[in-house]
Amino acid sequence: MPKLKYIKSFVHNLADSYMSTLGWVEGDYKSTWVYRSALESGVNEIYFDIRNYEISPSTLIHRTVLQKSLEGLNEHFDKMLKTQNIEPSFVPSITFKFEIPKLSESMLHIVCIATAVDTTGKEHIAAPIKNHYEYEVLPHNKTIKAEKTSWLRQIARFFRLS
Secondary structure, eight states: OTTTTTTHHHHHHHHHHHTTTTOOEEEHHHHHHHHHHHHHTTOSEEEEEEETTTESTTTTTTHHHHHHHTHHHHHHHHHHTTTTTGGGGOOOOOEEEEEESSOOSEEEEEEEEEEOOOTTEEEOOOOOEEEEEEEEEEETTTEEEEEOOOOOHHHHHHHHOO
């Protein structure tokens, strides 16, 4: 009997990998592309249907880059499932919901809620993954450049501002 308790961990690991500094596409972090798309499209929520390679809302700016960022996610998740003898077809739905609490041109703040649904209808909802870091909007073409700030630099900056 496969251990279904791992599905929640696997979907969390998939989203965490996507949101990390290892998630890189078209010259920037994947999470920065999601945020950039939200900011330039004026939306506070973005949805990814990983299994079907669908992104919504359909009017998002940078949609092509976001589509490209989905490459390999299904395969990676399926490999994790197979380590526990779970057939990939047992999990027909994987979604990422990105919530952007406040659109800002100086601080990226994004929360990813990853969910996998198995064939019994059970939802495996991972703990939210949060990214919060500074970036700058470059004036010549309004492109956002990510700058992950170390926790030590953030503390130093906090005490300088206090």
